[in-house]
């Protein structure tokens with residue numbers, strides 16, 4: 529990893545790599561799609577096994593250089609596309625064995641203060657992962673108080689959303705909010721002091737703005753649907769998520785579109801002949817990082833890994849999945 533990136537500050541430590549390898553068994557070979565290439569940690573590991581072919585996808589232009597180096601080394605087995613993973617069907621037009629998503633931002637993005645993801649930054653309020661025409665600056669200076677409140681409350685699960693939204697609108701009447709540290713000050717002023725809290729007062733508002741700027745909920749929902757569409761029967765889809773909205777979405781999809789989807793009554797037998805289920809029986813088991821990984825790599829502490837196996841059934845578009853999460857989709861669709 530380190531040798532592929534310019535410096536340690538701009539490298540990414542792949543989360544739960546050994547658990548991912550254990551589930552996906554690249555030693556058996558097959559066609560892998562790494563939908564969140566990042567620092568290339570997962571892709572590089574898959575490529576260590578000579579019978580694998582890998583496609584890497586990432587929306588971030590800053591990882592293209594890392595990807596091109598890997599393409600040169602594995603000319604016949606690796607190809608990278610800068611794209612959003614919701615558009616995977618426009619990149620791959622055949623069935624594949626394995627698809628992996630490692631959601632959120634990488635340390636390459638977080639540690640680059642110019643990107644505006646870290647609340648330690650005093651640079652421009654950007655928060656764009658790439659391939660987005662929005663910025664957090666545009667969002668905080670353009671939306672009305674109620675829209676800001678809903679975004680911070682629903683996408684950030686922030687209980688002080690009303691006060692934060694009110695103070696953002698108040699502050700921007702005096703001067704446009706352009707820098708990260710200016711927003712951090714407004715949030716800190718708005719939050720009740722809670723000295724026992726281990727999380728930074730800005731964490732949830734930053735999460736909300738980042739999700740909104742990059743349309744992360746829509747990306748996840750349409751991304752995992754497209755991925756399921758191109759998975760071979762018996763193929764595996766694996767998602768590592770980092771916050772509760774992501775995990776709720778993945779859990780709902782794997783559970784409700786599997787052969788053991790919730791029954792109207794638990795006294796009714798499971799319908800194992802269900803010919804609409806997209807996945808085999810789903811165990812609803814989360815894999816978490818070990819204590820020693822968390823000690824070595826603090827950002828891994830909130831990671832949750834889920835995986836499901838594609839059934840033999842034909843792909844039927846899961847419209848009810850989209851309906852279930854319209855609250856989030858409508859919120860992300862607010863015009864700025």
Ligand SMILES: C[S@@+](CC[C@H](N)C(=O)[O-])C[C@H]1O[C@@H](n2cnc3c(N)ncnc32)[C@H](O)[C@@H]1O
Pocket residue numbers: 540541542543563564565566567568569570571585586587588591611612613614630631632633634635657658747748
């Ligand atoms: C946590 S990092 C992945 C790290 C990677 N597994 C590794 O080992 O280096 C997440 C990456 O996914 C990318 N990403 C997030 N959402 C995306 C989307 N909708 N489409 C494409 N890439 C996305 C981000 O730009 C970031 O580089």
